[in-house]
Amino acid sequence: MLAAYAPLFRVPGAARFILGTAFSRVGGSMFGVAIIVMLSERRDSFGLAGAISAVGVLVLAIAGPVIGRLVDRFGQRRVALPFVTTSAVFCTSTALLSLAGAPVWTIFVGYGLSAIIPEPGPMSRARWAHIFHAEPDRLHTAMSFEQVADEASFVVGPVLAVLVSTLWFPEAGLLLAELLFTIGMIAFLFARETEPPVVPAHDRPGGLAIRRPGLLLVAIVLTMTGVIFGANEVVAVAFAKEQAATSFASIILGAFALGSTISGIVFGATKFTMSLTKRLLLAASGMFLLEAPALFAGGVWPLAVIMVIAGSATAPMLITSLSLAQHLVPKALMTEGMAVAITGILIGISGGAAVGGWAIEAWGARAAYAVPVAAGGIAVVLIVLGYRRVRSAEAAATLAQQADAPVA
Numbered sequence: 001m002l003a004a005y006a007p008l009f010r011v012p013g014a015a016r017f018i019l020g021t022a023f024s025r026v027g028g029s030m031f032g033v034a035i036i037v038m039l040s041e042r043r044d045s046f047g048l049a050g051a052i053s054a055v056g057v058l059v060l061a062i063a064g065p066v067i068g069r070l071v072d073r074f075g076q077r078r079v080a081l082p083f084v085t086t087s088a089v090f091c092t093s094t095a096l097l098s099l100a101g102a103p104v105w106t107i108f109v110g111y112g113l114s115a116i117i118p119e120p121g122p123m124s125r126a127r128w129a130h131i132f133h134a135e136p137d138r139l140h141t142a143m144s145f146e147q148v149a150d151e152a153s154f155v156v157g158p159v160l161a162v163l164v165s166t167l168w169f170p171e172a173g174l175l176l177a178e179l180l181f182t183i184g185m186i187a188f189l190f191a192r193e194t195e196p197p198v199v200p201a202h203d204r205p206g207g208l209a210i211r212r213p214g215l216l217l218v219a220i221v222l223t224m225t226g227v228i229f230g231a232n233e234v235v236a237v238a239f240a241k242e243q244a245a246t247s248f249a250s251i252i253l254g255a256f257a258l259g260s261t262i263s264g265i266v267f268g269a270t271k272f273t274m275s276l277t278k279r280l281l282l283a284a285s286g287m288f289l290l291e292a293p294a295l296f297a298g299g300v301w302p303l304a305v306i307m308v309i310a311g312s313a314t315a316p317m318l319i320t321s322l323s324l325a326q327h328l329v330p331k332a333l334m335t336e337g338m339a340v341a342i343t344g345i346l347i348g349i350s351g352g353a354a355v356g357g358w359a360i361e362a363w364g365a366r367a368a369y370a371v372p373v374a375a376g377g378i379a380v381v382l383i384v385l386g387y388r389r390v391r392s393a394e395a396a397a398t399l400a401q402q403a404d405a406p407v408a
Contacts, residue, residue, distance in 0.1 A: 005145050005268065007138060011131055013193035017124065018149075020191060023184025024120045025150060027177045029157030031056065032233050032353065033253065034173030035111060037162055040237065041170040042098055050234045050357025054350040055108055057230070059115040061346035065210070067118045068339030072332060075198050076126075077189040080118035084185045090114035091178040095171040114178075120188060121150065122338035129326055129334055130196035137271060140323065144268020147319045152261045158233075162250035196334070210340045214328050214393030217386040219344035221284065222321055224382065225314075226348020227375035228291060231356035231368070232256060232307075233349075239365035240300055248300045255304040259311025267316045276324040277391040281383045283320050286313035288376030294369040318345075324390075328397050348375070 009015055032053055039049035070079045094110035128142035161173035210216055233253060240249035272279060290310040297303035322341055329337030352371065359368035383390075 005141060008128075008142055008145055011194070013191055014131075016191035017127060017188050017194050020184050020186070020188030021120050021124045022149065022153070024181050024188060025153035025184070026157045026160070027179070027181030027184060028120070029150075029153040029257075030161035030173055030177035030180070032230070032349070033158040033237065033249070034161040034165060034177050036234055036237055036353075037165045037249075038095075038098055038170040038174055039107070040241075041165070042101075043104070046234060046238050046360050047357045048104065050353045052108055052111055053234070054230070054354040056111045056115040057346050057350035057353065059112045060117065060119070061343040061350060063116045064119050064122070064339040064343045064346065065336055067116075068122055068336040069333075071118065071123060071126075071335045073198065076118075076123050076195050076335075077192065080123070080185065081189055083117050084182060084189075087114050087117040088178055088182045091174065095174045095178075098174075099169070099171050117181075118185070119339060119342055120185060121146065121342055122335050124188070125322065125326065125338050126196055126334045127194045129331065131194065133331070140271075141268050143323045143326070144264055144315075144319050147315050147322070148261055148264040148268060150318070152257070156254075158253040158257075159250040162247060166247055196331075212329050212333070212337065212393075213396065214390045215325060215337060215340060217382065217390055218280075218321055218325050218328070219340050221280070221379050221382050222318075222341055222344035223348040223351075224375045224379035225284075225287070225317060225321070226345035226350075227352035227355070228287065228348070228372040229345070230349035230352025230354075231359075231371040231375070232352075234353050234356040235360060235365055235368045235371070236303075236307075238360040238368070239297075239303060242365045243300050245300050248304075252300065252304050252307055256307040256311035256314070259308040260314035261311075263312040264315030264319065267319055275391060275394060276320055276327060277387060277394050279316070279320045280324060280390075281380070281387065283313060283317040284376070284379045284383050287317050288373070288380050289313075291369075291376050292373050295366065295373060297366060297369075324394065328393055 035053045035056065036049040039052060040046055067079065067083060090110055091114035094107060094114055097106045097110055125143060125146055128139060128146065132139040132142055161177060164176055165173035210219070236252040237246070237249040240246050240252060290313050293306045294303065294310065297306055322338065325337055325341035326334065352375065356368055356371050359371050
């Protein structure tokens with residue numbers, strides 16, 4: 001099964017950018033839980049922690065498509081490097097402000113500004129789309145590998161963030177997250193041999209990627225997926241704290257990511273004949289059904305087991321939805337289109353973290369799992385309602401790509 005991924009590492013120069021994204025992904029996976037642990041310890045409020053985390057994710061969601069569009073027009077390193085540098089400055093400032101007991105509004109501002117960064121996921125996936133543009137089976141494997149790498153980072157990152165924040169000092173997780181992210185992004189951006197070329201201006205289609213048929217619905221469905229992630233993150237920390245086992249939150253979050261990682265490896269090695277749209281509906285249904293038992297968890301260990309099972313639906317959902325997003329846009333809008341899709345996830349994470357924090361304080365941690373469960377149900381309903389439109393858009397994109405022409 002793992003042999004299916006071997007050809008990816010034989011691509012000249014691929015190992016360098018894979019290593020870079022590995023560091024940046026681990027750092028990126030730490031930000032959310034690091035800011036929650038930092039603020040819940042310093043300010044003793046999960047509502048405030050969820051709100052500040054939500055602001056950071058929301059800023060990232062707004063900045064993502066804009067930076068993605070600039071990357072498509074001017075190139076990855078030229079656009080991304082300045083944003084990576086300024087983010088490091090603002091994130092470090094945020095940690096120092098927290099350490100000094102500065103007013104809450106300064107934490108909001110500092111963390112928000114630190115989130116104006118390029119997303120490694122869309123840029124990495126754009127490289128694979130360029131490398132395997134004529135090999136759909138290899139591209140499916142590469143996109144699956146991307147998701148496995150994402151999920152594996154969430155096995156390691158949150159555990160590391162909680163560990164250093166509880167063993168050292170509350171700001172340690174945030175500082176380490178920024179360090180790993182910055183090192184990884186610099187390594188990725190300087191792996192120039194795999195960077196996709198910029199499409200000349202006269203060959204670029206007009207309009208925004210989000211206006212491509214089907215892409216908006218995919219992004220909205222991914223918003224609901226993001227709500228699941230954001231709510232799970234803050235509720236897991238609160239649930240563990242209620243059980244007098246705060247450090248166990250990292251195990252719960254890691255269990256969810258572990259389930260997704262394992263399923264992603266299997267999913268990526270499997271060849272499918274059904275449409276991406278049908279796969280999306282099946283994956284969303286599994287995501288909803290497998291999250292529901294969290295409402296009945298009786299302790300941290302039972303919850304960790306439930307999260308492993310629930311996480312197994314995550315990778316198929318994300319691999320399918322991001323592959324569909326990539327399929328629906330022409331190559332000149334690839335990074336922007338992928339950023340739109342991931343922006344949907346980020347908006348959902350932002351909302352899920354905020355609503356999850358409020359639900360914890362209103363109902364308690366276990367009942368707050370109603371937030372991610374409801375989001376999963378809404379995702380299924382949205383796909384059912386828009387199924388024919390997305391399926392038609394997928395078919396039209398396939399015909400356009402076979403004819404080597406942009407989607408009308």
